[in-house]
Amino acid sequence: MNKKNNNKFEKDLKRLEEISELLEDNSVDLDDALNLYEEGIELSRTCISALKKAELRITELKKKLDELNLEDEE
């Protein structure tokens, strides 16, 4: 689940960079520019809220390590 969300964060951020570049490059027409702008602002909000909500998670692999050790010794 998490993987998807975080990938989404990365994707959103990359898209934001892309939009930023597209807007800087004056070749897009007004209609597209407006759509890009709208999309970009929406993405900004999503990213900021993801960052503000984030809390570091820590997982320990100890149990699995022990299992692996047992398997190795067998």
Place this chain on the structure above:
Amino acid sequence: MNRSKLLTVSEITKQIKQTLEADFSQVSVIGEISNYKAHNSGHWYFNLKDSDALICCTMWRSFNSYVFFTPQDGMKIIVSGKLSVYPPRGSYQIDVRSMKPAGEGELQAAFEMLKQKLNAEGLFDPARKKAIPQFPQKIGIITAIDGAAFKDMISVAERRYPLAELVIAPARVQGSGSAETITEGIKLLNTRDDIDVIIVARGGGSIEDLWSFNEEAVARAVYNSKIPVISGVGHEIDFTITDFTADLRAPTPSAAMEMATPDINDIFAFINDFSYNSTLKINEYCRKGRKRLSSVLSSYGFRVPLDIVRNKSQLVDNLLYKVLQKTDHRILLHNNKVSLLTKVIESNNVQRILERGFTLVRQGNKYIKRKAGFDSNEESELIFADGKVKIRPGNNE
């Protein structure tokens, strides 16, 4: 001892064994390792030699697990133990209980030797280094779970990029068996497909403390990891073989976490810049659009239809004026006629005549205008200005 007595092989071997094992029950020997082999059982077999002599050594698993380094051929070491005789082969060997490098220089020499060997194999090749992902979702960490290094890394991750999840494979990071737990940790994390980057870390310490990161097995495991590995071992000045095989070397554990994570403040700044710049940009787009639009609208081509419309509109106004004028005239004529007729009608108003004293006679539905029309046998009604009187038929001829 009676040397003339005939002995069997077993008997003499037994006597040698007793003599040697009693006389050499506790020895310390300095020498260079050669032909070192770690058996699958975990026991170590090697020779110690100098320029003129060689002696076999064994070190059982239960003892060698306390040795912090893996012996290498050519390394000068000091072993302690006892001499033992192995009757089936008529051989003697040192049963090693403990082992240490003959000096600091020995570890350094072992380090250089392994470094050269792995370098020659191409394990340090910059072209083989994997890129560190920019936005890791899960960061695998191999370190001591109760160590200061792990705490430091947690606080760096919390500060810089709390979006990440830290997946720790706890390991011993110094002393015997540490190389194995580190290697296992790397392999374990590589069995998963959700780890974006691995940090192999340990706080500062002596060369002996850091030695597991100079072990060939660890260096190779790091090199073979499919997941990119950042090494953060010791302090700035400490270099380990693992640092050379890692995809990225960080001077400390905290620095490793910094290299593994983007800074949340940079991301916020980027997003803020985006909002600001893109708003400016879009306003510019709109301004340009409006300018183009108004220049198009004011062009001659766009003015022509408007002029046509204006001309037609004037024509319509004129026509309408004429129509209204004519209509008004006719209405006026009709009004005059109506008022004339009204006057005629008013002059013939019966009520007015009655007011002057005349009377109307009605029989049934008819008003009687002449004597000839009067029927004396019928009921009559006399209508005055102020009311009606009914008259029944009688003899009034």
